[in-house]
Amino acid sequence: MKVVLKNLTKKFPGAGRNKNDSVIAVNNFNFEIPDGKLVGLLGPSGCGKSTALNMICGLLKPTEGKIFFGDEDVTNTEPEDRGVGMVFQNYALYPHLNVRQNILFPLQNFKGKDKLSKEEMLKRTDEAARLVQIESLMDRKPSELSGGQQQRVAIARALVKRPKVLLLDEPLSNLDARLRLQTREKIRNIQTATGITTIFVTHDQEEAMSICDVIVVMNHGIIQQIGKPQEVYDNPLNLFVAKFLGTPPVNVFKGKIRNGSLYIGEANVLGGISMPDRDVYIGIRPEGFLADKDGPLECSLERIQIMGRDVTVVASHKEAVDTVRAVMASDNDLLGEKSDKYIRFSIKPKKVYLFDRKSEERLKF
Amino acid sequence: MKRHNITGWIYLLPAILFLGAFMVYPLIDVFIYSFEEGYNFTSQTFGGIGFYNYSYILRDPYFLQAIKNTFILVIITVPVSTGLALLISLGLSSIKKLKKFYQTVYFLPYVTNTLAVGLVFMILFKKTAYSDGLINMLIGMFGAEPIDFIDGPYWAKMLVLCIYTVWVVMPFKILVLTSALASVDENYYKAAKVDGTSKLRIFTKITVPMISPIIFYLVVTGFIGAFKAYSDVVALFGTDLNAAEMNTIVGYIYDMLYGNSGGYPSYASAAAIILFIIVLTITVINLMISKKHIYY
Amino acid sequence: MSMRKNNISDKVKIKHKAGNTVSISLVYLFLSLWALVVLFPFYWMLLSSVKSYSAYTAEFTPKFFTLSPTLQNYREAFTTVPLGRYFINTVIFTVLTTAIMLAVIIFAAYAFSRLEFKGKNFVFIAFLSLMMIPNELVVITNFVTITNLDLRNTFTGLILPSVVSVFYIYLLKENFSQIPDVLYYASKVDGTSDIKYLLKVVVPISRPTLVTVAILKIIECWNSYVWPRLITDDQNYYLVSNGIQEIRENGFGRENIPAMMAAVVVISLPLIIIFLVFRRRIMEGVSRGGIKG
Numbered sequence: 001m002k003v004v005l006k007n008l009t010k011k012f013p014g015a016g017r018n019k020n021d022s023v024i025a026v027n028n029f030n031f032e033i034p035d036g037k038l039v040g041l042l043g044p045s046g047c048g049k050s051t052a053l054n055m056i057c058g059l060l061k062p063t064e065g066k067i068f069f070g071d072e073d074v075t076n077t078e079p080e081d082r083g084v085g086m087v088f089q090n091y092a093l094y095p096h097l098n099v100r101q102n103i104l105f106p107l108q109n110f111k112g113k114d115k116l117s118k119e120e121m122l123k124r125t126d127e128a129a130r131l132v133q134i135e136s137l138m139d140r141k142p143s144e145l146s147g148g149q150q151q152r153v154a155i156a157r158a159l160v161k162r163p164k165v166l167l168l169d170e171p172l173s174n175l176d177a178r179l180r181l182q183t184r185e186k187i188r189n190i191q192t193a194t195g196i197t198t199i200f201v202t203h204d205q206e207e208a209m210s211i212c213d214v215i216v217v218m219n220h221g222i223i224q225q226i227g228k229p230q231e232v233y234d235n236p237l238n239l240f241v242a243k244f245l246g247t248p249p250v251n252v253f254k255g256k257i258r259n260g261s262l263y264i265g266e267a268n269v270l271g272g273i274s275m276p277d278r279d280v281y282i283g284i285r286p287e288g289f290l291a292d293k294d295g296p297l298e299c300s301l302e303r304i305q306i307m308g309r310d311v312t313v314v315a316s317h318k319e320a321v322d323t324v325r326a327v328m329a330s331d332n333d334l335l336g337e338k339s340d341k342y343i344r345f346s347i348k349p350k351k352v353y354l355f356d357r358k359s360e361e362r363l364k365f
Numbered sequence: 366m367k368r369h370n371i372t373g374w375i376y377l378l379p380a381i382l383f384l385g386a387f388m389v390y391p392l393i394d395v396f397i398y399s400f401e402e403g404y405n406f407t408s409q410t411f412g413g414i415g416f417y418n419y420s421y422i423l424r425d426p427y428f429l430q431a432i433k434n435t436f437i438l439v440i441i442t443v444p445v446s447t448g449l450a451l452l453i454s455l456g457l458s459s460i461k462k463l464k465k466f467y468q469t470v471y472f473l474p475y476v477t478n479t480l481a482v483g484l485v486f487m488i489l490f491k492k493t494a495y496s497d498g499l500i501n502m503l504i505g506m507f508g509a510e511p512i513d514f515i516d517g518p519y520w521a522k523m524l525v526l527c528i529y530t531v532w533v534v535m536p537f538k539i540l541v542l543t544s545a546l547a548s549v550d551e552n553y554y555k556a557a558k559v560d561g562t563s564k565l566r567i568f569t570k571i572t573v574p575m576i577s578p579i580i581f582y583l584v585v586t587g588f589i590g591a592f593k594a595y596s597d598v599v600a601l602f603g604t605d606l607n608a609a610e611m612n613t614i615v616g617y618i619y620d621m622l623y624g625n626s627g628g629y630p631s632y633a634s635a636a637a638i639i640l641f642i643i644v645l646t647i648t649v650i651n652l653m654i655s656k657k658h659i660y661y
Numbered sequence: 662m663s664m665r666k667n668n669i670s671d672k673v674k675i676k677h678k679a680g681n682t683v684s685i686s687l688v689y690l691f692l693s694l695w696a697l698v699v700l701f702p703f704y705w706m707l708l709s710s711v712k713s714y715s716a717y718t719a720e721f722t723p724k725f726f727t728l729s730p731t732l733q734n735y736r737e738a739f740t741t742v743p744l745g746r747y748f749i750n751t752v753i754f755t756v757l758t759t760a761i762m763l764a765v766i767i768f769a770a771y772a773f774s775r776l777e778f779k780g781k782n783f784v785f786i787a788f789l790s791l792m793m794i795p796n797e798l799v800v801i802t803n804f805v806t807i808t809n810l811d812l813r814n815t816f817t818g819l820i821l822p823s824v825v826s827v828f829y830i831y832l833l834k835e836n837f838s839q840i841p842d843v844l845y846y847a848s849k850v851d852g853t854s855d856i857k858y859l860l861k862v863v864v865p866i867s868r869p870t871l872v873t874v875a876i877l878k879i880i881e882c883w884n885s886y887v888w889p890r891l892i893t894d895d896q897n898y899y900l901v902s903n904g905i906q907e908i909r910e911n912g913f914g915r916e917n918i919p920a921m922m923a924a925v926v927v928i929s930l931p932l933i934i935i936f937l938v939f940r941r942r943i944m945e946g947v948s949r950g951g952i953k954g
Contacts, residue, residue, distance in 0.1 A: 059846050080852035092847035096865040105861075109852035157851070167850075372855060373778030380769035381784075383825040388791050391802030398801065453695055456688045463689075469940055470696045473703070475947065476936040478884045480902045481925040484909060485702040488709065488918055499705070499723045532698070537947065544948045593797060596886045596902075603910060615797055622801055623891050633801050641798050 040208030043218035085158030288351025289326035295346035450538035483600020747904030770833035
């Protein structure tokens with residue numbers, strides 16, 4: 001089932017003194033989620049991604065715009081009639097029901113011709129439980145389960161009614177780091193196996209990048225960019241997207257273009273830029289630096305972090321907006337290139353992005 | 366959203382209907398009744414509007430007796446029961462063994478039928494032709510003459526009533542005070558001990574101030590409860606309370622409404638409103654005092 | 662310096678200990694004395710109820726025990742006066758009132774805690790302000806209303822005015838509000854209507870509070886005296902409280918105390934059993950609610 005959002009907008013009335021100023025949580029969304037894909041809604045907290053999810057689910061009514069499931073307009077359909085499954089951040093398992101009863105719960109609400117026989121319900125409950133591997137926990141109460149187990153029960157409960165669309169609201173945020181890695185793989189596998197169109201909300205870009213077919217990057221209620229994770233990473237449309245994707249984040253410098261060359265301070269870091277003279281922001285991915293004793297960019301060296309395969313050089317530069325972090329594959333060639341205080345880099349042109357100083361939009365060169 | 370609007374009202378409807386019919390409407394009606402003069406219950410007509418009902422009951426010796434009885438009851442039982450409950454709660458909070466047992470026993474009167482146990486009290490205190498009763502036997506051991514506490518002199522009847530009232534209200538007070546004492550932070554006591562404070566000083570300077578809001582709450586509810594005394598009086602002295610000189614304000618209201626002397630809802634209403642005004646005044650006075658003396 | 666200090670505190674400790682034993686004993690003595698005061702009337706009613714009539718009247722000085730207990734008084738209590746009928750009436754009254762009240766207050770509390778509608782806050786404050794109204798003020802009109810509706814000597818008349826308790830609505834609303842919102846959203850997505858969510862999720866989760874409220878209401882109903890007395894004068898509709906009063910004034914003749922005590926034991930027993938079973942719940946509920954029935 002494809003999901004189409006048209007001019008979707010949600011305004012919340014202001015509270016207290018700001019009663020007349022409404023807050024625009026979601027501003028004029030337009031996009032289409034293709035059938036059977038896993039889509040990640042990604043953005044910092046307060047960007048409106050949960051609001052968008054709640055509107056798709058039906059718990060919130062949009063102020064303007066429409067939502068389509070396939071060709072059907074569901075904008076004014078109640079959540080119980082939309083046929084969506086949802087996994088909440090805190091899982092929202094019913095504390096007084098055991099695991100089996102929790103998973104059964106949505107099936108027992110089917111009415112009319114959809115009504116299932118008792119055996120059919122139990123069969124589907126077992127199927128869902130098997131899918132998330134919780135068959136051995138069926139008689140336990142939620143309070144007797146670990147966080148990861150509760151999470152899987154929540155997924156089973158969302159899947160059991162074979163929803164047209166599966167919605168996941170920060171499903172991994174309450175798990176510890178190791179479990180998070182496993183669970184996200186699991187979610188990807190289940191999604192692939194069932195082929196249900198799935199929308200996944202997260203503030204963790206790594207999570208979204210690793211499992212999503214498509215990511216939607218949001219900020220302040222506005223869609224910044226939609227695309228395949230790698231495309232968005234390689235080709236950010238603006239400074240926000242560039243900064244939001246990738247760990248360590250992109251390094252931002254204040255720079256300028258003079259006579260077809262790119263300058264950071266007085267250093268000419270890149271040539272062959274076909275653009276008139278202007279001031280720009282320069283974004284350089286951490287992997288875009290090469291340690292090079294003849295390189296044009298000289299930074300003050302702060303420290304070197306060796307973490308297994310990778311080496312991170314932490315440095316500073318007066319034109320840099322933040323600390324400079326460069327990631328390199330091995331430290332062998334690095335040791336010769338640095339003095340105690342300084343390190344010089346050359347830059348990989350493919351890992352450099354230019355942005356307008358005012359609009360922060362990407363500039364192609 | 367619109368659908369929700371209606372749902373909310375539908376869910377509330379039964380409660381609103383019942384409260385409207387049996388609380389709000391009667392509340393308005395009782396004021397109207399109290400000003401309708403010469404109301405006739407059978408024909409449900411009245412002669413005029415005015416303060417006659419109030420002036421009548423305020424001149425009625427039975428009502429004055431009821432007010433006197435009620436005030437005596439309130440003034441004796443509230444301080445006595447609160448003080449006694451505080452002592453018992455302090456005792457309870459200083460022991461560990463048998464604490465649960467004592468708490469359970471002390472709470473027992475709360476769940477028993479006031480009328481039924483009142484009968485037992487009556488028997489304990491009553492002097493009959495064939496027996497002086499248990500209490501008379503006990504006071505006889507100290508050389509006192511037997512007294513009929515149920516049909517005898519006024520002070521004796523009042524004494525029994527006060528004793529029974531205290532017995533009835535104690536469970537609630539002990540329970541509330543015990544949990545109040547348990548909620549006082551241990552650290553205050555530890556700090557006081559380190560400072561070498563005496564036990565009495567700890568009690569008056571730490572415990573009492575810390576639980577003063579609860580004591581105050583008990584006094585106010587105690588006042589209100591005692592002003593509404595009725596069924597325990599009936600249990601001891603029977604339904605003809607006027608004859609026994611033991612009527613209370615609430616008893617007077619019901620007698621005016623129903624029974625041998627009944628059929629006068631207007632008088633009953635006037636009496637009920639006077640009761641309400643008394644209770645309200647005392648609550649307000651209590652509130653004003655508490656603003657000065659409650660420590661936090 | 663520090664040595665001396667230690668010495669002193671040791672001495673103080675020893676002194677305290679000796680004083681403690683004495684004072685603890687005094688505390689136990691005092692507490693036991695009050696326990697005796699509380700329990701004695703119960704003992705006395707039980708004792709008197711098993712003494713035979715002749716033995717009881719023969720004791721000019723009451724005896725603290727009996728060597729020839731009899732159940733004759735209990736037989737008499739059920740045969741001479743319609744104690745069984747009073748008992749059944751009270752059970753019917755208590756069960757119906759409690760059940761209807763629970764239904765009414767569950768819906769009202771749910772409306773206040775979960776549903777959004779215009780005027781909600783206003784109605785809620787209006788409800789709360791009704792808590793201050795003493796029952797004595799409204800009982801007069803209710804008596805007239807029920808009389809005019811020709812509902813005297815009926816269960817309807819007995820039950821109607823006591824099926825709503827603003828206080829319990831308030832208590833339940835607080836309880837319902839503690840259930841996380843997200844459960845409501847989850848059940849919405851699971852395809853549940855409001856009513857189903859209320860009955861299948863809210864009510865089971867709030868069961869402890871509901872049980873407490875029900876027990877407190879049962880106690881209140883079982884002991885209610887004033888309203889039943891006003892509204893019934895037909896013995897067939899008497900509740901136990903009115904029954905006991907009737908027994909006292911006209912029943913066994915004023916002198917048959919043992920039979921009277923047997924009746925008292927019978928009507929006190931159900932609540933004492935409920936109390937012993939739900940002791941913790943009841944005491945918690947009463948101290949939390951701070952209500953005096």
